[in-house]
Amino acid sequence: MNHKTKEPIAIVGIGAIMPGALSKDEFWNNIQSGKYCITEIPKSYWDYELFYSPDHKAEDKLYSKIGGFIPQDFKFNSIKYRIPPQIAKQMDTVQHLAIETTRMALEDSGYDKKEFDRNRCAVIVGNSMGGMKNEMSNTRLNRPFLYEILKETDTYKSLSPEAEKKLMDEMDEGVRQKFTPITEDSMPGELANVIAGRLANVFDVHGTNFTVDAACATSLAAVDQAVNGLREGNFDMAIVGGVDQMMSPSAYIKFCKIGALSEKGSCPFDAKADGFVMAEGAGTVILKRLSDAVKDGDKVYAVIRAVGASSDGKGKGITAPNPKGQRLPLKKPLNNWIILPVK
Numbered sequence: 001m002n003h004k005t006k007e008p009i010a011i012v013g014i015g016a017i018m019p020g021a022l023s024k025d026e027f028w029n030n031i032q033s034g035k036y037c038i039t040e041i042p043k044s045y046w047d048y049e050l051f052y053s054p055d056h057k058a059e060d061k062l063y064s065k066i067g068g069f070i071p072q073d074f075k076f077n078s079i080k081y082r083i084p085p086q087i088a089k090q091m092d093t094v095q096h097l098a099i100e101t102t103r104m105a106l107e108d109s110g111y112d113k114k115e116f117d118r119n120r121c122a123v124i125v126g127n128s129m130g131g132m133k134n135e136m137s138n139t140r141l142n143r144p145f146l147y148e149i150l151k152e153t154d155t156y157k158s159l160s161p162e163a164e165k166k167l168m169d170e171m172d173e174g175v176r177q178k179f180t181p182i183t184e185d186s187m188p189g190e191l192a193n194v195i196a197g198r199l200a201n202v203f204d205v206h207g208t209n210f211t212v213d214a215a216c217a218t219s220l221a222a223v224d225q226a227v228n229g230l231r232e233g234n235f236d237m238a239i240v241g242g243v244d245q246m247m248s249p250s251a252y253i254k255f256c257k258i259g260a261l262s263e264k265g266s267c268p269f270d271a272k273a274d275g276f277v278m279a280e281g282a283g284t285v286i287l288k289r290l291s292d293a294v295k296d297g298d299k300v301y302a303v304i305r306a307v308g309a310s311s312d313g314k315g316k317g318i319t320a321p322n323p324k325g326q327r328l329p330l331k332k333p334l335n336n337w338i339i340l341p342v343k
Helices: 024-033 093-109 132-141 143-151 161-178 186-190 192-203 215-232 249-257 290-295 323-336
Strands: 009-017 038-040 066-068 121-126 209-212 237-244 281-289 302-304
Touching: 009 024, 009 093, 009 215, 009 290, 093 192, 093 237, 093 281, 121 192, 121 215, 132 143, 132 161, 132 186, 143 161, 186 192, 192 209, 192 237, 209 215, 215 237, 215 281, 281 290
Parallel strands: 121 209, 121 237
Antiparallel strands: 009 281, 009 302, 038 066, 237 281
16 A cells, blocks of 8 residues: 555645634634524615515415525735736636635745745635636626517507607616626636636746536535645645635525525425525635655644545436435545544
8 A cells, every 4th residue: 555645634724714614713703603694685786676486386486585695794805816807706706716815825824925836836716616707707798688589579569759768778777787897807707717827927936736526525525636736746745725705686586496495494304404504605715745744844724634536427317416325435545544643
């Protein structure tokens, strides 16, 4: 057995922005005090009344109007990262959150000041479904489809040519005011696969960088890839995390249509659970091989000795959990877990 491929991986820095918490310490305090951070969807996001119906079968409606939201006083200071405001405005909040929690994790580990080999530092970020900004910009760009539907209505056709033009002009102006204009910075500001690249750019690291998506297991998949890469010697340090802010009406509605969301709240592993609760947030950790962390005098929060991953294979349906598949990732790391002495 190659012990190098089983070496424990040290967590040497942590950064977090979570529902009801702007830092890892505040998040931990919320957990210890049992603070409940699930609320109704804030009006500042969007008016859920436009989409709500208690009828679970209502077409194109959501029945869940709750979620976990980061504090409304979260502000991203782009100038601090030498990002021009006009570019920052085109960046999705998932990128803002990833940058802030990475900064926190680097400061927590001391590597905001300590030297490290930037050519040997990877960035691996977990993100599923991107962020809300992409959906909003697509709404702006897809408006001609809706205009064509409007033009075919009997009511529209009954208008005078002058009234038709006035209605379309007012509608178009309203869309332009509500949704951010598209610029050359829009696409890199919205794509999920740019999140890791944005971090590499902002923090000037040159190792491998990529974004992974494994649905509910996305952050774990990012950690799995980082652990494997460190053990294989592909890099010596990794900025690893997960970030999510897909809290759009369409996300809520689509999850409601498969019956996945809870109306009442979060009760994981409980018989009274009626679904999961949508939430946003970001968490970032700095990972190193334990032997390197000890040698470099790093603060070590914990070590990762094994990570298990699997797929459900065939089951009742594509979204239905398979108990056999759920057990596999628990068995794998336990079977391969070895304890090595720290020298």
